[in-house]
Every structure is written in structure tokens, then in C-alpha cells.
Amino acid sequence: MNKKSKAPTIIDVANLAGVSRATASRALAGYGRISQETIDRVQQAATKLGYRPNEVARAMRAGKTKTIGLVVISDFTNAFFDRATKAIIDAAKQSGYQTVVSHTDENIENERQAIRTLIEKRVDGLILVPSSDVDHEHLNSENLGSTPVVLIDRKLPDLPFASITTGDYEGAIEAVNFAFDQGHRDMGFVVAVPQLVGSTTKRPNIPISTVEDRTHGFETAIKKLNINPTMVFCEDSQEGAEAAVEKMLGKSTRPTILFTSNNDMLLAVLRVAGKLGVQIGSDLSVISFDDSPWAAAMSPAITVISRPVDELGRRAVDLLMQEIRSAPRGESLVLSTTLIVRESVSKRDSL
Amino acid sequence: MNKKSKAPTIIDVANLAGVSRATASRALAGYGRISQETIDRVQQAATKLGYRPNEVARAMRAGKTKTIGLVVISDFTNAFFDRATKAIIDAAKQSGYQTVVSHTDENIENERQAIRTLIEKRVDGLILVPSSDVDHEHLNSENLGSTPVVLIDRKLPDLPFASITTGDYEGAIEAVNFAFDQGHRDMGFVVAVPQLVGSTTKRPNIPISTVEDRTHGFETAIKKLNINPTMVFCEDSQEGAEAAVEKMLGKSTRPTILFTSNNDMLLAVLRVAGKLGVQIGSDLSVISFDDSPWAAAMSPAITVISRPVDELGRRAVDLLMQEIRSAPRGESLVLSTTLIVRESVSKRDSL
DNA sequence: AGGATTTGCGAGAACGTTCTCGCATTTCTC
DNA sequence: GAGAAATGCGAGAACGTTCTCGCAAATCCT
Structure with a gap:
């Protein structure tokens, strides 16, 4: 059939169905005024061609990528950030967003670089574990544009970002x-x-x-x-x-x-x-x-x-979604820790 | 200055520098025939405006997103996939690629869904931990188009994908x-x-x-x-x-x-x-x-x-880059394990 | 039955790049 | 100093969508 042919576009679908681009788009996205008959025809054409919408084009047109960036340190032994990462990715997916992950290794230059790349990729929002409390001149509107940011695990009191930390x-x-x-x-x-x-x-x-x-x-x-x-x-x-x-x-x-x-x-x-x-x-x-x-x-x-790592991840995404949808509010959340008593503390007679 | 103004585009830069889009593009990307003088002028304009290239537009034009997808199961206690994930993300960044991560939780339907989304996002390649050796009808060219795929940790002998596993x-x-x-x-x-x-x-x-x-x-x-x-x-x-x-x-x-x-x-x-x-x-x-x-x-x-998890991640990216650059070869790699003797095995007198 | 409204669809613009042409203008060559 | 070659730059198309408009046909109303 197809040897090295490009992926089918909506134009191919439209042609096969004998309609215009616009109509095909309406049929697939299910909006606007369109007859059931054409919807069926277009959908058949789409499945026949194995059509997959091009999210890049969509993102370009819409100005939204449905993608968030996660900039996180990653330590070897501590599962904390790994689990937070998983919680964030999964929660974002729930909200219809994909997640691009970057590691800083606690290095401020890596952090700068990662943020820059993500901004250029036009992520709709950013979840960030800041590498340092003090060194954060790169977190200004000059670099971030109007991209919403949520800080997790660490707070930067001077900056107006939403943040989630633990007590x-x-x-x-x-x-x-x-x-x-x-x-x-x-x-x-x-x-x-x-x-x-x-x-x-x-x-x-x-x-x-x-x-x-x-x-x-x-x-x-x-x-x-x-x-x-x-x-x-x-x-x-x-x-x-x-x-x-x-x-x-x-x-x-x-x-x-x-x-x-x-x-x-x-x-x-x-x-x-x-x-x-x-x-x-x-x-x-x-x-x-x-x-x-x-x-x-x-x-x-x-x-x-x-520390409630899963909740922290989920709440971070919630907060980010809020900031993406409406104006940033810079809300700040603190989650409580729990002392889990097991066996490593012995009882001692205090003299 | 700017209240809610959109991010500056290359047109803004071009206008400020008093040149055309094309020239501005050349100046910033540094290709084609252009005078040093204009390069300077354009670059100044760019930094003045805080211009950040729009990678979405670039991806659209180029047909390459410089992004790979990683579809991985994620288990709680086993750091294996978390470490592989980190190795892959870091290696991909080295090669100029960002990584979108999805978790399947070893569920085939999640895997299907994740792959679909990544294909629609037009990732340039896919690294995948298949959820099942047997259930893989979704891994056909119909669904994948011509997206290169590298399998890690598990092999699917019937399928023509490159794979890296351990012995x-x-x-x-x-x-x-x-x-x-x-x-x-x-x-x-x-x-x-x-x-x-x-x-x-x-x-x-x-x-x-x-x-x-x-x-x-x-x-x-x-x-x-x-x-x-x-x-x-x-x-x-x-x-x-x-x-x-x-x-x-x-x-x-x-x-x-x-x-x-x-x-x-x-x-x-x-x-x-x-x-x-x-x-x-x-x-x-x-x-x-x-x-x-x-x-x-x-x-x-x-x-x-x-098992050599870091190497596995790095090699997976290497292999994927190969497949992205040239025609798929479906190479298959097996890395050796190492027995690390510590203290949990006691010596016994065999009678 | 004739105007008003609704319905279905196509033409075209727009998103921000990059790249191919082609046209001036400058520089080279003898 | 005249033709050839090189240089610098702009116009316009293309990538694949979606959305606004407007037009024709179908349906409605009295």
C-alpha cells in the first residue's frame, strides 16, 4: 500500500470523503453545524487512512500545547522525587496534559537551561523544584513570559509563584x-x-x-x-x-x-x-x-x-491547572507530615 | 512596558531590526548569506525583546519535534525503571531531545492510549517497555506510522523493533x-x-x-x-x-x-x-x-x-537516535548482568 | 407561495517558522 | 570599465490545523 508515504493529513481525509478541510475538521472534532451523514463519511475516511490529528499543528493554531514541563532534581536513593514525578505525570494526564521532564541534578545552570528549552517548547505551565533558594534571577518574567509556574517541595518567599511544600x-x-x-x-x-x-x-x-x-x-x-x-x-x-x-x-x-x-x-x-x-x-x-x-x-x-508525596504531586498539578485556566494567584499550600512509628526507636529509661 | 502582550515573534524582532522575517531568521539561526552587521542588529533586537523561538512553529515547519516519548511501567519499590527513566531523559537531552513520559502501570489499555497520544504529538521516536509479550497488535505500522521504536527490558521476538534487554x-x-x-x-x-x-x-x-x-x-x-x-x-x-x-x-x-x-x-x-x-x-x-x-x-x-540500568538507558537513546537518523535496522542488544556478592548468602557445609 | 430562518458546507485567513527563489547591488576579473 | 560572479536581502510559499464568514439550499411560517 504505502511505502514511505507521509502521514495522512486532514486534507487527505477531506478528499477521500469528498468534502472540504473545514468540514472534515468539524466532522472529526464534532462542533459547528454539520450533518450526521457527513460525519459518518468523514470518520470512515479517517479510520480508513489511519488518520491521526497532528497535535503540533493544533498547538500552533491554538497557542496551547497541552503539555507541561517538570523540572526536578533527581537523587539516587531518595524515591521522593521519583514518586512525585510519577504522581505529577499521572495527574497531568488525567487533565489531558502530557509532561516533559527535565533533571537539574541540583545545578542552577541546568535549571536555567531546562526552563529555557521548555519555554521555547511553549509548555502551558511549569512545575519546578528550585535548585536554590537564593539564586533565582532566572525566574523572572523576562525568561518565563507569562508561563504559569508552580513550585514544589521548596519555597521561594520573594517570588510570586504558587507553591506546595510540606510542614x-x-x-x-x-x-x-x-x-x-x-x-x-x-x-x-x-x-x-x-x-x-x-x-x-x-x-x-x-x-x-x-x-x-x-x-x-x-x-x-x-x-x-x-x-x-x-x-x-x-x-x-x-x-x-x-x-x-x-x-x-x-x-x-x-x-x-x-x-x-x-x-x-x-x-x-x-x-x-x-x-x-x-x-x-x-x-x-x-x-x-x-x-x-x-x-x-x-x-x-x-x-x-x-511526607504526602502523591498528594503533593496531585495538588501541584491542580494548582497549575488553576493558574493555566485563570489568572495566576500564587497560592501557597503546606501539607502536613506524618510520624510513622515503627521499630527503630528504642525505649530508654530516663535517669 | 508590556501588560498582557503576547510573546514576541520573529516578526517583532525583524521589525525592530528593520529587516525582513527571512533575514531575521537567518541572523538568529546563523545560516545562509548574511552580513555580520545585520546579525548583530537582529541579535540585539532579539535580546531586547526577550525573543524566544517558538519550537512549536519550528517543529511544524520542520516536521520534527526534537522530542521523544517514553512509555514505561512504574513500580513502587523497584528503582529500576525510575533510574532507567532518568538515564534516558538525560541521554536524550544530550542529543538535543526532550522526553515526554507516560506510565502504563503495566496496563495494556494505558499503553495503547499513551502511544496514541505520543504519536499525535508527533514525537520523533518512542522508547517503550511493553506491558505484555503477547498482546501487541497495537504495535503495528497502522498505529505507529513510521515512528521509530526501541523496546527496553523486554523483547518481542515477533516484532521488528530494536530492543535492549539484559541477560x-x-x-x-x-x-x-x-x-x-x-x-x-x-x-x-x-x-x-x-x-x-x-x-x-x-x-x-x-x-x-x-x-x-x-x-x-x-x-x-x-x-x-x-x-x-x-x-x-x-x-x-x-x-x-x-x-x-x-x-x-x-x-x-x-x-x-x-x-x-x-x-x-x-x-x-x-x-x-x-x-x-x-x-x-x-x-x-x-x-x-x-x-x-x-x-x-x-x-x-x-x-x-x-543489571546495568544506566547503560541500558543510554544505549536505548543511542539506538533510537540511530533509527531516527537512518532507516530502522531493528538491532537487538543484550547487556550482561553482574552478580554482586555481599553478605546475605551464608556458607553452608554440604553434607 | 413567498419571504424569513435555519442548515450545511466551502473559501480563506491565521498561528510562527524556515527555505527556496529571484532581484538588486556590490565586488571581482582581465 | 564592462561582463561575471558573489553577496545581501525580501517576497512568498509551505507545514496542518481551526475558525470566522458568507453563500446557497433546504426548511419553516402564515
Whole structure:
């Protein structure tokens, strides 16, 4: 039949059906004034030719691509963004939108580049995990045009974008109080700080609101309980984390419980503990931010501060759809975390 | 300045620079005969207006969208497809392509729908994890037109598409032989079979080549060693897997080592073992398909049959680019697995 | 039955590019 | 310095849709 012939256009369909372009278009899209008879004829012609509407042409004509862009960091171990990505893609599809995904690897130049490309592709909206709280001159109307933007996971208070975040400040406080109630008085916090090299015990500036919130919540709760914490801020890598944790656990007076700012840090703690023969649970309690299937399956199962990732994704799409349809409102949403108590926190007699 | 004005087009740039559309286009794209002077003038006008080329129009004119579609199943616990997704998106970006992602949730109707939409969006190529080995009448030229397709992770021998898979058959054999060398004689295999409900010990038809390969490899190695395996085929869900595993481990004569067909099954085994007080390593050895960061961090660390996921993603894009550029060749690639020995397999004295 | 209304459809423009021509004008060649 | 060649640029078409208009034919109303 057809060897290398181009895909059939609506003109081919119209010709076969013996009508004009306009009529064929009406017949297929089902609008305007048209007789049932012609509709049937056109549809038959369309299926006969295997006609597929050209969405590019449609987008061009309509000025809408029915596509959104997702610019996200992607970390190895933490399923958080992967799951958010899935939730967003699926929710967008529900709303009739496709999703183009870009990864920044937490690099601001990649972020700039990704946004630029997506704007040129004329996505109808953008969901963005900003790489940095401070460096965001590229998020201006000059670069974005009038493309609606929804920020997730991290907030940029100076900018008028809609955003969805989680209540990590409160989540950290709840976790610390729980540990206190279980009798723990020596608490440690392992914090991964992007852009940091090596590790330090001195409180640095944290350029990511999520991590800052967690840290600040921890500090606040600790202060209120009037106990002395052990904190370490380390670079966001496997080696950096392990080195920092090893130093911490090697000391004679080590904390009885360790909080970790994300799953990478949790895994670092687990690896080091395994190496040092420290039993999680009995020897050292652990609470981590972000849940994951494996945290629940381990023995002992890890107690976590869980964040509603699926809901976050869905709500992000909802918000973006709102902004696409009507004027931007820059709404800001905070979803609560949940402390999921499992087995990794032992009860201690407080003396 | 501009309140709700549309994004500037090349005509605006041309007007501001005092040249024609064609000249402006030449100046910006840098082709054809044009003087340096006008190039400068046009570029200045472009930056002044904040001009961003409209890729939709460009795609329409060129007949190429510089976009590929990725249709992938997405499982909760298994990072495999998430990592493959990332590898593909990043590799595609390297080649100047953006990626639209769709999830099928292993549902054939979703797959059909996703492909249809992507074809209508006129993606230049498609990377696909087929939901089923048998049900693929929708993968014909009628539906695909001349869009190149690369299959990953699963092969469809009847179809002329390029494909990349991993040598899971050989991987399974290697793992079984390793277990035998460590002294294990009672081996079990927990296989997740899509579309199955409940569980069975009778060998079913497996509609996914990857899982079939793993199973077949296991069977072959076992047969050659002349030992009796314990196999259970169960539905691909948390509950189904746990029920099946619990029945298996509850028996008086339980295997000394368990192979699991994916990470979901591994987690099921871990959960049930934790519940039953069975110590992984000492009481029960374990080997799973697919590596993950947490498998390495556990105590004991899990021995796995690792698959080169990043390479798989990169090669898939390479292959697709080839097919996009020249005529389809339907090349078929198999990447080898690696047995990563960690601590979850104990040595046993074979009597 | 004759005007008013409705119905069905086609002509043409528009979306923003790029590319092919062809026409001036400049530069080269001897 | 005259013809040849090269250079710079603009006019217009094309990509595949959708939508607005307007026209003819069919139907309605009294």
C-alpha cells in the first residue's frame, strides 16, 4: 500500500470523503453545524487512512500545547522525587496534559537551561523544584513570559509563584518530642547540605528551604527541651556522609538517637552502623525524613517522618491547572507530615 | 512596558531590526548569506525583546519535534525503571531531545492510549517497555506510522523493533551456581507474575520475557545441578507476595536460600522474615534481582544480580537516535548482568 | 407561495517558522 | 570599465490545523 508515504493529513481525509478541510475538521472534532451523514463519511475516511490529528499543528493554531514541563532534581536513593514525578505525570494526564521532564541534578545552570528549552517548547505551565533558594534571577518574567509556574517541595518567599511544600518544621519537632518521650536525651542530627564540601559541626547557611526547615525544627524542639544536641552538616554524597557519621559514632559519648535529614543520610548511617557493629534499634535509635518501602521492610523497621508525596504531586498539578485556566494567584499550600512509628526507636529509661 | 502582550515573534524582532522575517531568521539561526552587521542588529533586537523561538512553529515547519516519548511501567519499590527513566531523559537531552513520559502501570489499555497520544504529538521516536509479550497488535505500522521504536527490558521476538534487554537467563544461572558453591542445596524462588491473582506452585505461562528468562534460567541451573527447587509464583503485589512467602517459610522444610525475581519480592521476604523472627543471612540466605542503594546498606547487605540500568538507558537513546537518523535496522542488544556478592548468602557445609 | 430562518458546507485567513527563489547591488576579473 | 560572479536581502510559499464568514439550499411560517 504505502511505502514511505507521509502521514495522512486532514486534507487527505477531506478528499477521500469528498468534502472540504473545514468540514472534515468539524466532522472529526464534532462542533459547528454539520450533518450526521457527513460525519459518518468523514470518520470512515479517517479510520480508513489511519488518520491521526497532528497535535503540533493544533498547538500552533491554538497557542496551547497541552503539555507541561517538570523540572526536578533527581537523587539516587531518595524515591521522593521519583514518586512525585510519577504522581505529577499521572495527574497531568488525567487533565489531558502530557509532561516533559527535565533533571537539574541540583545545578542552577541546568535549571536555567531546562526552563529555557521548555519555554521555547511553549509548555502551558511549569512545575519546578528550585535548585536554590537564593539564586533565582532566572525566574523572572523576562525568561518565563507569562508561563504559569508552580513550585514544589521548596519555597521561594520573594517570588510570586504558587507553591506546595510540606510542614517539615513541625515534622521535625514532632519527631524530637517523640524521641524525648521515649526517653532519649542525647540526640544527633545528620544534615545533608547541598553545595557544602566535607562536613562541619558549625551551623551553616542552608540554601534549601526544606532542609533549613527540618534543621530549624530540630533546633527549636531541642532548645525547648533544654538538652544538648550533636549536629553534623555534611555534603550530600555517600562518601561525605559516611565519613561524617563515622566520626560521630566513633566518639565515646555518642547520641542514643540519630535523626537523618533524608534517606541518603539514613543509608549512610545504616552502612556505618553495620560496619561498626552497632545494632540499629538496640544500640542506636534512628528516625529519618521521608518514607520508603524498604524502610518499612527492614529489621528493625525504620521510624520515619513521612511526607504526602502523591498528594503533593496531585495538588501541584491542580494548582497549575488553576493558574493555566485563570489568572495566576500564587497560592501557597503546606501539607502536613506524618510520624510513622515503627521499630527503630528504642525505649530508654530516663535517669 | 508590556501588560498582557503576547510573546514576541520573529516578526517583532525583524521589525525592530528593520529587516525582513527571512533575514531575521537567518541572523538568529546563523545560516545562509548574511552580513555580520545585520546579525548583530537582529541579535540585539532579539535580546531586547526577550525573543524566544517558538519550537512549536519550528517543529511544524520542520516536521520534527526534537522530542521523544517514553512509555514505561512504574513500580513502587523497584528503582529500576525510575533510574532507567532518568538515564534516558538525560541521554536524550544530550542529543538535543526532550522526553515526554507516560506510565502504563503495566496496563495494556494505558499503553495503547499513551502511544496514541505520543504519536499525535508527533514525537520523533518512542522508547517503550511493553506491558505484555503477547498482546501487541497495537504495535503495528497502522498505529505507529513510521515512528521509530526501541523496546527496553523486554523483547518481542515477533516484532521488528530494536530492543535492549539484559541477560537475565544467564544471570539467574550464575546466581544459582554461586549458591550451590556456597553449599546450598534447598533453593527457593519467589516469582512475581503480572496478571496472576493469588499464588501457585505450578509453573504458569509468564507473559513478560524478563521474568520468563529469570525463571527459565533458575530452572535450567537447578536441573543441571540435579536438585529439587521450591518455587512459588505469586501476584505482583505486596499482600500477595507476603502471603505466598509466609506459606513457604512456615513449612517445616524450608529452603536455605531464597531467590526473588525483583525487589518487591525481596522486600516481601524481608518483611515476612522479620515477622517470623527469621534472621536473613544466618537463618535464611537471599539473592535478589536488581540492585538498589538500600540493598547495599542493610545488615546484612543483600547479594544481588545487578543489571546495568544506566547503560541500558543510554544505549536505548543511542539506538533510537540511530533509527531516527537512518532507516530502522531493528538491532537487538543484550547487556550482561553482574552478580554482586555481599553478605546475605551464608556458607553452608554440604553434607 | 413567498419571504424569513435555519442548515450545511466551502473559501480563506491565521498561528510562527524556515527555505527556496529571484532581484538588486556590490565586488571581482582581465 | 564592462561582463561575471558573489553577496545581501525580501517576497512568498509551505507545514496542518481551526475558525470566522458568507453563500446557497433546504426548511419553516402564515
